[in-house]
Amino acid sequence: MATTKRARRRRNQLPQCYYEGYLEKRSSNDTASRRLWTCLCGNTLFFFNNTKDNDYVEKLDLIDVISLTDDCNRDRNLEAARLILHMKDGEIKITAPSLEARELWKGFIYSVVELSVPSSLNLLPGQIHMMRETVETERERQNNLSLTLAAASSSNLVEDMPACYQPVSRTEAEIMLERHSDRGNLLLRPSRDGASLAVTTRQDLNGSVFRHYRVARKHDGGYTFDVETPIPCATLHGVINCLVEKTNGALTPFIMEGPYEGSITFVQANEESGENSLQCAPITPIPPVPVPALPPKPGPRERVPTPESESDRGDTQEEKEEDTAVQAAHPPQPPPTCFRLPRAERKALKPPLMPPVPTPRTFPPTSTETPDARLRRLAVNSGPLDAVAQTISEELKLKLEKRMAHQQ
Template identity: 30%
Template sequence: MSVNPRVVHKRRETITALPLYYSGHLQRKNSNEQDFKKFFGELRGTTLFLYEDDTQHTYSEKMNLEKLKSMELVGHYQQKVPSTFNLNLHTEKVQLKMDNLDKGMEWRGYILTVIKKEVPSKLLPGQRLLLEEVLAQEKKRVHPGHRPPLPPRPDFLCAASPSPKHPKDEPDHKASTMPECFFKVSRDEAEKMLEANPEYGSIILRPSTRANNYALTLRQLTASGTAMKNFRVTPAKTGFVIELDKPVTLSSLNDVISYFLKKTEYRLQPYRASQPYDTSIDVPPAPKCINISPPLPKTVPKAQVAPMKRTETKPEESDYVVPDDCAPEYLDLNQSKSQFDGELREALKSRRANIYAANEKEELSIYQNQASSKSQSVAVQWDKDSSAA
């Protein structure tokens, strides 16, 4: 079943995060190779991505053409034979072969336009229009704000200015912190480490055989035994891409490890090598400048003046000492107090008698008044009865 080309291009754009300018079949050969290899190439930005065929989602190789020095045609202009171009890069020399001269010149025009930032001369009007659109799109990608250039800075500010930071949309892969399970080992060495020491962990992040790429080696327990799996992790403009059936883009390598831990329900753990432990205790020697003799007792200084002796006078046996409670002043005070208590009792007794007498008189008068009023009412009633008779 063929894959829809639009779906393939969308997935490739997600992985590379670069606009597509030109694509087509071509062949490539490095300086140390004898035969050409067939690829499907895509020019995205200033990078040439090479795929095994036009249905592959992830690229097999890529070429950074940003520092391209020249692209020259090999041989004479012949229409019906494949055309070969020499690309002089800053690190190596590469040859690209196209099916015919027209395809080769189209590739050359697009590559030189995005690298030199100018449209080549001697083009047809339709070709010039297409390349001008590509050039405008590339300038917008490289300089999104179209800000005017800043004036030159003074020398003293240039000396004190800090080093420029990487823009937010281009993460620095080299400066990012590497996970603890990263080891500079090959695929076979990583599998041997996981097989020999399963108690240390089951995930190793390692460099890939491709330049500037990474790979992840896992050791999993299955019903039939242990299985080793390897995944490719590719750096991209927005972070790192795990090349799965549906590629996953994450911001850092630590997030890549966390993604695998979550997907395996934390049954796998990052590989951490064992740290050596000491098995003996060394007693340090005693310091030489410490005095271990007991402290001397403190001496109290002697007084300069002899203390005066206090003499106490004792009463003679013939003298009689009168106690304090039997002193004459105390006896007079007790007598006056008892006399005052007696007078107070008499006054209270007479006051109480007067109160009782007054109360008896008042009760007697009330009783007499009630009796007289009762007798009067009886007499009146008697008169009424007698008159009625």
């Protein structure tokens, strides 16, 4: 069955090369060693068939290196020196052409892994200076990668992270999957290079078996599941769904968050026995707050004056007489459709004005009083002087008539 050739970055697309030379590489799966041209670019070893090839055939990520030890076994080439790289997934044996080359490879590997110049190696001052420059360059490169990843995460990556994403390292991811095996066995995490992501899986096969996969970000958008035959995915959710589908559900996303509590519980100590017990807090339902109804909005209405309001206007007597004259000259018209009474008709509702009635003057009845007393009374109670004089003349006339009659 033919397989698709894996797409790889060319040599001019790789990070800066710090050191290069021929090495013999042999892993636990190889039956024999292979002599390859090796370039230390960034924190990764890239292996080429020869110095002129542009495409690498293998690569070894040094972030998985645990330690380096010298292999004292003799080689066919007496000048050669062996080195063992202890990785998390196994051991890799490397043979350098000389002892000096082995020390240089060890120094550069320590420099990019620990970002510090090793002090336990026998190096010349010029070699130490080269490694210091390597440490500064690699530290700057990793900082730039971290800033790039942080900017991309803040823009659109964090919001689109699957629920199985955990910001942990490779070792922490293995511990989480081991301790919480009932929550899933597939976990998405950031990669050590700071520019990509990784997937860690755990399955049981006579013990825990962990696998780590790289998820690379494409320049034109989307992601690539970096395996022997790369699988393009539009989103990170597509990467997780692809793993679940291709394993027929054997891999399930790791969801750390569990269910929430439905009631408030607390631990309370018993004063009598001194023992602690779990208590449930009573919850009193909060009655709904009634919303006050808004009053209806008053509409515009026309004020119709009443006779009482018109009577309170305080018209003078002259204005009222003038209104009466106008009413006589112009008879009232029928009221309009709005039933507003005219002013003249409203005046008709008032009681008519009557002239003041003079009080009648009463005279006392005729009595036996003397004429002089009567004259004095009339002088006091009478009105003007003309009436008094007329009354006196009548009294004198009567007295003269009585005297003349008596003399006769």
